[in-house]
Amino acid sequence: MLPTFTYIRPNSLAEAVRLLGAPGARAHAGGTDLLGCLRDRVFGAGTLVSLSGIAEMRGIRRALDGGLVVGAMTSLAEVASNPEVVARYPGLAQGAASAASPQLRGQGTIGGNICQRPRCWYYRGDFHCARKGGEKCFAVEGENQFHSIFGGEVCFYVHPSDTAPALVGLDAVIRIAGPSGARSVPADAFFVAPAKDYTRETVLGPAEIVTEIVLPAQPQETRGTYRKVRARGAWDFALAGAAVVVTLADHRVERARIVLSGVAPIPWRVPAAERALMGHRLGASSASKVADAAAGNAQPLGQNAYKVELVRGAVEEALLAIAG
Numbered sequence: 001m002l003p004t005f006t007y008i009r010p011n012s013l014a015e016a017v018r019l020l021g022a023p024g025a026r027a028h029a030g031g032t033d034l035l036g037c038l039r040d041r042v043f044g045a046g047t048l049v050s051l052s053g054i055a056e057m058r059g060i061r062r063a064l065d066g067g068l069v070v071g072a073m074t075s076l077a078e079v080a081s082n083p084e085v086v087a088r089y090p091g092l093a094q095g096a097a098s099a100a101s102p103q104l105r106g107q108g109t110i111g112g113n114i115c116q117r118p119r120c121w122y123y124r125g126d127f128h129c130a131r132k133g134g135e136k137c138f139a140v141e142g143e144n145q146f147h148s149i150f151g152g153e154v155c156f157y158v159h160p161s162d163t164a165p166a167l168v169g170l171d172a173v174i175r176i177a178g179p180s181g182a183r184s185v186p187a188d189a190f191f192v193a194p195a196k197d198y199t200r201e202t203v204l205g206p207a208e209i210v211t212e213i214v215l216p217a218q219p220q221e222t223r224g225t226y227r228k229v230r231a232r233g234a235w236d237f238a239l240a241g242a243a244v245v246v247t248l249a250d251h252r253v254e255r256a257r258i259v260l261s262g263v264a265p266i267p268w269r270v271p272a273a274e275r276a277l278m279g280h281r282l283g284a285s286s287a288s289k290v291a292d293a294a295a296g297n298a299q300p301l302g303q304n305a306y307k308v309e310l311v312r313g314a315v316e317e318a319l320l321a322i323a324g
């Protein structure tokens with residue numbers, strides 16, 4: 001059962017920031033993740049501040065540089081089907097389309113998608129784990145088949161978002177409003193690894209709100225895709241996945257971003273794989289070598305070594321898909 005809370009729906013960003021400054025207040029977007037956390041007593045909230053009345057946080061518009069600005073309250077369904085996103089940022093559209101179910105994509109927002117809390121069953125369950133202020137990560141010696149193979153250290157959950165890897169790959173910028181005004185953070189720096197601070201997943205401070213996400217214009221000859229591997233075709237989180245964004249010059253790769261999902265507590269860039277792709281033509285030979293490099297530094301736990309091969313396969317398939 002849901003606990004009792006006060007629900008407020010301000011009409012302006014300034015009012016929402018002010019309301020979120022009160023103790024026990026939390027931002028409510030689509031509620032698809034938040035309400036589950038409250039129901040399961042993962043954390044509490046005295047007040048939910050709905051962001052749904054803030055018109056400027058909705059929709060997708062052209063940026064001055066030719067890129068796109070996506071309001072944080074834009075639904076995943078709208079991101080997935082927007083013609084400009086589909087045509088120019090296909091990996092992001094595919095990530096949004098592969099998240100959850102049609103109903104959840106209609107209700108869930110892209111802002112909520114990148115701010116959603118860990119899905120780890122110890123964190124969500126009745127365990128006083130490190131992320132909840134306890135002493136250890138229960139996954140290390142426990143049921144860890146769905147946990148991290150990269151970057152776990154203190155806490156081994158996997159980042160649940162299917163849009164975040166594409167945003168990192170696109171060098172997107174996250175715009176934030178808070179008590180001290182507005183600021184912008186590269187998507188790559190928005191997510192906080194447990195080794196840096198295992199009490200938080202993002203750089204958001206108290207009462208800060210993600211307002212919009214800026215997708216920079218991409219150079220000509222940029223190609224991208226997102227490959228998600230999951231246990232079943234219907235809604236399911238990624239067991240592993242790869243967002244790949246590549247810019248070509250004279251048929252050779254001159255810029256590469258390879259970002260993994262489902263295998264690390266943050267969208268996991270693999271610079272070794274990106275370097276292995278630079279200067280090469282897209283094709284079967286380079287895809288296989290790059291996939292090896294992507295999986296190279298994995299450190300599986302007791303029950304999730306199978307993910308190493310999934311990473312290999314996801315990266316190889318993504319690269320072959322954009323090879324044309």
Ligand SMILES: Cc1cc2nc3c(=O)[nH]c(=O)nc-3n(C[C@H](O)[C@H](O)[C@H](O)COP(=O)(O)OP(=O)(O)OC[C@H]3O[C@@H](n4cnc5c(N)ncnc54)[C@H](O)[C@@H]3O)c2cc1C
Nearest residue numbers: 029030031032033034100108109111112113115161162210
């Ligand atoms: C059954 C199920 C399956 C799912 N499968 C997938 C999947 O396969 N892939 C995937 O990516 N996701 C999946 N999800 C997660 C779902 O996509 C996210 O829950 C959704 O995108 C969250 O958006 P929301 O608007 O509902 O966020 P909410 O639930 O409203 O908020 C989530 C969190 O983000 C915070 N928040 C929300 N918006 C903002 C903002 N603008 N600024 C600051 N903080 C904010 C809230 O305070 C809360 O802590 C699944 C969820 C469920 C319930």
